[in-house]
Amino acid sequence: xxxxxxxxxxxxxxxxxxxxxxxxxxxxxxxxxxxxxxxxxxxxxxxxxxxxxxxxxxxxxxxxxxxxxxxxxxxxxxxxxxxxxxxxxxxxxxxxxxxxxxxxxxxxxxxxxxxx
Numbered sequence: 001x002x003x004x005x006x007x008x009x010x011x012x013x014x015x016x017x018x019x020x021x022x023x024x025x026x027x028x029x030x031x032x033x034x035x036x037x038x039x040x041x042x043x044x045x046x047x048x049x050x051x052x053x054x055x056x057x058x059x060x061x062x063x064x065x066x067x068x069x070x071x072x073x074x075x076x077x078x079x080x081x082x083x084x085x086x087x088x089x090x091x092x093x094x095x096x097x098x099x100x101x102x103x104x105x106x107x108x109x110x111x112x113x114x115x116x
Contacts, residue, residue: 004054005113011046012070012106014039015077019099040081047074070105077102 017028018039029036050071058064076091076098084092 003113005109008046008050008067008070009106009109009113011043012074012102012109015043015074015081016099016102016106018043019077019080019095021095036081040078043074043081044078047071047078050074066105066108070102070109073098073102073105 017025018036021029048071050067052071055064055068055071058067079087080095080098084095
């Protein structure tokens with residue numbers, strides 16, 4: 001069975017791949033709508049688990065804070081994947097910053113898992 005940190009890291013990377021609008025990843029954007037919406041749901045579910053289950057139970061610990069931050073970023077990233085046009089303009093403009101912070105969280109999780 002996979003540890004939850006590995007699953008969260010995978011969901012962060014999936015969210016980054018599908019929310020990034022880089023020309024290199026143009027083929028990911030051309031996948032069927034149902035597939036992108038499924039990925040958005042998976043990223044949303046992982047973010048919800050991070051925020052509403054793990055972070056609230058371990059709020060005073062380092063990984064509780066990390067789960068809260070990464071979970072909120074995953075929730076926002078899932079909306080970027082699902083339908084970014086429904087967000088206010090300033091939140092749409094925050095996309096590069098949000099994705100960079102999510103990349104930093106995925107890197108933190110990945111390095112920590114590798115060191116274990």
